[in-house]
Amino acid sequence: MTDALTAKAGELDHADPLDGYRERFAVPDGVIYLDGNSLGALPAATPARLAQVVRGEWGEGLIRSWNPDGNGGAGWIDLPQRLGAKIAPLVGAAPHEVIAADSTSVNLFKLIAAALAMNPGRKTILSEPGNFPTDLYMIAGLEAQGLATRRLAPREGLAEALDGDVALLLLTHVHYKTGAMHDMAALTSAAHAAGALVLWDLSHSAGALPVHLNRCNADFAVGCGYKYLNGGPGAPAFAFVAERHHDALSQPLTGWMGHAAPFAFTDDYAPAPGVARLLCGTPPVLGLAALEVGVDIVAEIGVVRLYAKSQALSEFFRECLRDLGVVLELVSPVEPDRRGSQLSFRHPDAYALSQALIARGVIGDFRDPDILRLGFAPAYLRFADMAAAAHHLAQVLAGQEWRREEFARRAAVT
Ligand SMILES: *Cc1c(COP(=O)(O)O)cnc(C)c1O
Numbered sequence: 001m002t003d004a005l006t007a008k009a010g011e012l013d014h015a016d017p018l019d020g021y022r023e024r025f026a027v028p029d030g031v032i033y034l035d036g037n038s039l040g041a042l043p044a045a046t047p048a049r050l051a052q053v054v055r056g057e058w059g060e061g062l063i064r065s066w067n068p069d070g071n072g073g074a075g076w077i078d079l080p081q082r083l084g085a086k087i088a089p090l091v092g093a094a095p096h097e098v099i100a101a102d103s104t105s106v107n108l109f110k111l112i113a114a115a116l117a118m119n120p121g122r123k124t125i126l127s128e129p130g131n132f133p134t135d136l137y138m139i140a141g142l143e144a145q146g147l148a149t150r151r152l153a154p155r156e157g158l159a160e161a162l163d164g165d166v167a168l169l170l171l172t173h174v175h176y177k178t179g180a181m182h183d184m185a186a187l188t189s190a191a192h193a194a195g196a197l198v199l200w201d202l203s204h205s206a207g208a209l210p211v212h213l214n215r216c217n218a219d220f221a222v223g224c225g226y227k228y229l230n231g232g233p234g235a236p237a238f239a240f241v242a243e244r245h246h247d248a249l250s251q252p253l254t255g256w257m258g259h260a261a262p263f264a265f266t267d268d269y270a271p272a273p274g275v276a277r278l279l280c281g282t283p284p285v286l287g288l289a290a291l292e293v294g295v296d297i298v299a300e301i302g303v304v305r306l307y308a309k310s311q312a313l314s315e316f317f318r319e320c321l322r323d324l325g326v327v328l329e330l331v332s333p334v335e336p337d338r339r340g341s342q343l344s345f346r347h348p349d350a351y352a353l354s355q356a357l358i359a360r361g362v363i364g365d366f367r368d369p370d371i372l373r374l375g376f377a378p379a380y381l382r383f384a385d386m387a388a389a390a391h392h393l394a395q396v397l398a399g400q401e402w403r404r405e406e407f408a409r410r411a412a413v414t
Helices: 003-015 019-024 046-060 062-066 076-091 104-118 133-144 155-161 184-193 274-278 285-301 303-323 350-359 383-398
Strands: 098-101 124-127 149-152 166-172 197-201 220-223 237-241 342-346 365-367 371-375
Touching: 003 303, 003 383, 019 285, 046 062, 046 285, 062 076, 076 098, 076 220, 076 237, 076 274, 076 285, 098 274, 104 133, 104 166, 104 197, 104 220, 104 237, 104 274, 124 133, 133 149, 133 166, 155 166, 155 184, 166 184, 184 197, 237 274, 285 303, 303 342, 303 383, 350 365, 350 371, 350 383
Parallel strands: 124 149, 124 166, 166 197, 197 220
Antiparallel strands: 098 237, 220 237, 342 371, 365 371
8 A cells, every 4th residue: 555545544534523433333353344335334332222122121121111111111112203203304304204114125115005096097107227126126016916007217318208197206316336316306396397206215325415305395215224324134214205295195004003093903994194104013123223223323423424424435535546556447426426425336357356355354245247336334434444445456456366266156145
């Protein structure tokens, strides 16, 4: 590594107001973790919080813990709403417009179906080719029931594809593969002008950058709990519904937890007021408790500071690559404010390249067919990590280390 880069990284870390937050995460020694966009790192406080929920709230409190805090309860029953209210300011929503529940996939299903029901006479769901697979697949079940028709149009053609048949525009705000960011305000307003509703997938935005759902007049959103929100593997996801749609909101997974009075045990379904009707079954308390720790850290740091650091990290990483003479095709937008918190590079052997980097402790990932994806979760990465990761990448490329046979074998999860 050049001395100048190391020295500059040290200065940037020294001046970084978020530098202290790295200690709030348990990043293993010897690992440079560039995959927080896929599975966020473990917050240092999570194990103790989970132990407390398991031993105290479950072990000692038993069924009493479902009840509100105070009377011997631990407030489990309100966790989906409480957590939703904490996620809301991170995505530009009001506290009562967000709920933590289910997976992103399941929330997509509920909200796509809800949008179709709100826009009678229209069946078309418009999205883009190459959107995250589950976003496209979740339309298929509704198509099979004759309720929906999928239409895909390339990014540049989305506005023109919004005709009188489109019930819903369904897009991922920050593209999982390229990191390219859509103009949420412009596309939302184009969809509304065409009489369509909009559902934004914030999986690669929430906790990484400021999102302004209400300022953009968005109708619906979903997002992931285990990426930049650090909720842990398979963490519950979240869903947003703009307040103006709360009374009309009707979704098909009419489970008892979304009932207006679940403990009245009546035979007929009646939806709970507001976003609570998005609940289906019993909330996963352990998952929600872990997610709360991750969300609390993000909220404490603030998405504006996180995004500023993410841009500084990725720009410094590119500077290091330039300095080290690394030439790789950047697939992500060059302008930092047009991308999320990642840089994606194209390489014909991107898989082997990602494996060779992992062998050196630099954990990024591979996305089919030829993308090396490096995520810059700003809460726990240092500028020194950028310099070191760039150095490893330069060495792997210069020594053609990725050509080694062991790096070609594909694992089940890439
Ligand atoms: C990660 C991700 C998901 C995840 O969906 P799950 O139901 O949690 O598996 C959905 N959409 C996008 C855009 C993602 O990046």
